[in-house]
Amino acid sequence: MTQILSFDAEDEYNAFITICREAEYGEGPLAGRGVAVKDNISTAGIQTTAGSRILEGYIPPYDAHVVGLLKSAGAAIVGKTNMDEFGMGTSTENSGFGPTTNPCDTNRVPGGSSGGSAAAVASGMVDLALGTDTGGSIRCPASYCGIVGLKPTYGRISRYGLIAYSNSLEQIGPMGQTVSDVSGLMEVISAYDFHDSTSYNAPYTHTPNAAAVEGLKIGVPAEYFGVGVDPAVAEAVRTAIGRLESLGAEAVPCTIPSMAYALAAYYVTCTSEASSNLSRFDGVRFGPESGRKKMWHDEFRGIRGEKFGREVQQRIMLGTFALSAGYYGKYYAKAQIARANVRADFERVLSEVDVICGPTMPAVAFAFGEKSDPLSMYLADILTVPANLAGVPAISVPCGTVDSMPVGLQIIGRHFEDELVVDTAFAYEQGGN
Amino acid sequence: MVSEKDVQGIANLADISLPAGELGAFTAQFNDILEYFDILDSVEQTSAGGTDLYNIFREDEVTPSLSQADALANAGESEDGYIKAPRVV
DSSP: OEEEEEEEOOOOTTHHHHHOOOEOOOTTTTTTTTEETTTTBBBBOOOOOTTGGGTTTOOSOOOSSHHHHHHTTEEEEEEEEEOGGGGSSSSTTTOOTTOOTTTTTBBBBBOOSSHHHHHHHHHHHEEEEEESSSTTTTTHEEEEEEEEEEEOTTTTTTTBOOSSOTTTTTTTEEEEHHHHHHHHHHHHHHHOOOOOOOSOOOOOOOOOEEEETTTTTEEEEEEGTTTTTTTHHHHHHHHHHHHHHTTTTTTEEOOTHHHHHHHHHHHHHHHHHHHHHHHGOOOSSSOOOOOSSBBHHHHHHHHHHHHHHHHHHHHHHEEEEEEESSTTTTIIHHHHHHHHHHHHHHHHHHHSSEEEEEESSSSSSSBBBOOOOOHHEEEEEETHHHHHHOOOOOEEEEEETTTEEEEEEEOOOTTTTTHHHHHHHHHHHHHHH | OOHHHHHHHHHHHHHHHHHHGGHHHHHHHHHHHHHHGGGGOOOOOOOGOOOOOOOOOOOOOOOOOOOOOHHTTTTSOTTTEEOOBBBBO
């Protein structure tokens, strides 16, 4: 039987692009619980913009696989959350619908690109949200806003109905106040889907188990505590790893040498894929329409020049360049070798240890406008992109504060061992109580 | 290094019209980022270049899908079940 959840929370942080004040729900494990969904995940009948003016007014005719699963579990979709346009950013400043502010300090960014989902959870508007993570877009805002966020193993969650930015890197994942909430949401969204040819049939049916930390071997990579990482953040994370040791884990040093070029490999790969994926936005089939007064290319250039934000234009152009004849070998081909090396590094380390721990972000949330130059913003992603390149699961769990702002402990695991990553985060979270 | 002319050419390829006043700023940021990408020159060509992945295929069977009305609902304008687009010639 369908019931209605009245969602009357005030959106003081601009966490939502669209709010559903009267949200339907049914029976199931999430019956009547409000869930916020990132605005690049298709919701039938509810506007879905991916944070871009080029999709303003777009009403998807179908649900993403994960949204269908949420509804089957009884969840009430209470709205679509703000984000960096198409997921391109680390601060949610790149949204076409204005920035989201950080509930911990409204002068600072909430992180991105799933900043709206993180702010909605951190402010208590909802306790569950879906985000997407291409190079850290779940873990970064989780870390900056002091909540829990999981990027699942690549292939574990269907991407059907996700507005594509970089197919080979991105995954939908759960965000919540607690590890248990994140685990419960993961269980709902992880069913196999034939619509997505990268969907792997490995359903997540797991209850967090803190005892799994006993005898656990934790790799601590030197690169995650090196140059560019705020010493106070590094200290907070070392203390957190100390807590896991006191609970029975053993920490051992390790190295991931391919970190030296992982960020460059990531940006070449994601911009290349974006240049192809975003060619579909032309004002003809969806979104604000072109006037059809000029010729084909002139019409498209006009609407893409007007409706795409600057960062999106920059990334489409970088990708166009990286894939062009004469430069393909220097950029894209090299990035794929680099990516294979990153994956090999993680597989090597994770054959010797059970999980890898380090900071999620090199520093706490920065102030609005502080990273106005794109490259300085990209550098903030250095500790999150490796997990996407390798396809391994990674979670961010709050581990104290620096300058009164939350710090995130990142736990990275082996392919399809999301359960152990969740257990380690759970042990840490419970160990503080 | 790419020039403003190069960046304008890339913008044309990508079907993006850049405001004339922004070309200089775009070009400068483009070069900063490309310079950072140069670190990929240090990556050695190794046997790790390939993957052991394979494609997953399924039978191409007709199953229930969107109605024509649903598929056209977001188009700016349609006619006789087709989406109207700008002219090509």
